[in-house]
Amino acid sequence: MRSALVIGTGLIGTSAALALTRRGVTVHLADHDPQQARTAAALGAGTDEAPAGPVDLAVVAAPPAHVAGVLADALRGRLARGYIDVASVKGGPRRELETLGLDLSAYLGTHPMSGREKSGPLAATADLFEGRPWVLTPTRATDTEVLNLALELVSFCGAVPVVMDADAHDRAVALVSHMPHLVSGLVAARLEHADEAAVRLCGQGIRDVTRIAASDPAMWIDILSANPGPVADLLGDVAADLEQTVRALRALQSADEDKRQEGAAGVADVLRRGNAGQVRVPGKHGSAPRVYETVVVLIDDQPGQLARIFADAGRAGVNIEDVRIEHATGQQAGLVQLMVEPQAAPALTAALRERGWAIRR
Known part of the structure; x- marks a missing residue:
């Protein structure tokens, strides 16, 4: 890869551009907000001047709702030999492109599993993707050259390639990213009008649970709007667990010893299941969890x-x-x-x- 065009110079796009530039790739930057592209260029992510001809790889880093439209324009304009996007949802954009009747052999949907609570080019860093999974969702129609270009990009960014089906990816990120973000927001929302005396008691536990709630709401509305079904299904399951847990806690207030025992068993059940799920979270370097x-x-x-x-x-x-x-x-x-x-x-x-x-x- 000698040249690339990054369309969308937010956190992810600018970080990828910085990593490519560091590896000697000539990177051109484009954004619907020219000032944002100029900011990314000033940070050393490339040039905001348009390429003179087709580049090797076009990287579309637009919000999920706009990915298909931006990709369609890029494909029709023959801006590159290969095209990828880095949106957090994969199935929807591809189906939108298919309905437009475009040849998608030069396109590959990808998703780097990395980010920060802050957004925009000023939050970008060349090592954002170091050691992080980068999902690739090729189909039988995907050209081998495009897959190789995508793998080269992942390598330049120091990420770890993971191949998945697009819809399986969307269900997976609903579980490990989108649903947890909403739950974190729901917990943090309890603090908005809480007494100051109570908030001053916040310890590391509440900080851990609410950390990701600091992310940009507008960005997350775009993400969730592109993957609402799987997220709603998971939140429905969480709601059922919450309802059961509320009933168990109410039972613990009962004067009836049998009801208290039943309530304790209900709370213990959800805590045990939480333990069982937590130990499945990969440990250091993606290995099986270790006890330290x-x-x-x-x-x-x-x-x-x-x-x-x-x-x-x-x-x-x-x-x-x-x-x-x-x-x-x-x-x-x-x-x-x-x-x-x-x-x-x-x-x-x-x-x-x-x-x-x-x-x-």
């Missing part, structure tokens, strides 16, 4: 503290498998949770204590 020991360290909110603690762990010969930070409310301090192999926890604890760190249970 957590060493909790109190740190001050000072420059270099994290670097020191990681360096001290390295001197102890301990690999940090994962890390989380829980910020203390109203204090210039926090708790760093260092996840390590169980057999390494005692050595790490002893080494950190020796170097003056305050270990918490």
Whole structure:
């Protein structure tokens, strides 16, 4: 691949353009908002000048509702040898293109499973896709050259290619992305008018659950509008579980011991099923989930503290498998949770204590 045209210079499009430019590909940028394309160009993602002729690959990074229209114009204009889109929904856009009677042998639907709570070119980064799955949805009609170009793009972006059927992809992202986003928003909405005294008690748990609720609503309306059926089906299942759980909690308030026991069993059931689902979430590097020991360290909110603690762990010969930070409310301090192999926890604890760190249970 020597040249590319990125149509749509938001977070995903600009990030892909930055990755391609870094690998020496000549990237042309286009957007319905010329200022946004100029911003992406100023960031080093390419040039906002139109290509003189067909490029090797056109990457359509428009919202799902507009993907088919943008692709149709690009195909009719013969802007490239191959065409892909990076929208989060795959079945609908392809069916729209099929109804237009276009030759889709040069088109391949794709979806990089990566993003941020922020949108726009200023949030873009060349390493956004590093180590992340990038779904490809070829059909029997897909030209091999286009598939190879798409694989080259995925490689340049440092992502991991995953081949799926388009409709299976849409059901999958409804489960692992679209439905969880709405549930996160529903939980966060409870905080909007909550008492300030209650909000000040927020800990890491509520931060984890509501983190993705900070995303741009307009962007998510576009996404959900393109995949409403599978998301609604899943939310219907969640609603049924919620209704059952509400009944179980009400039963726990009963004066009748049998009803309380029934309520406890109902709550335990949903918690057990939650445990069973959570352990299926892939662990480090996509491997099977591992059980780590957590060493909790109190740190001050000072420059270099994290670097020191990681360096001290390295001197102890301990690999940090994962890390989380829980910020203390109203204090210039926090708790760093260092996840390590169980057999390494005692050595790490002893080494950190020796170097003056305050270990918490």
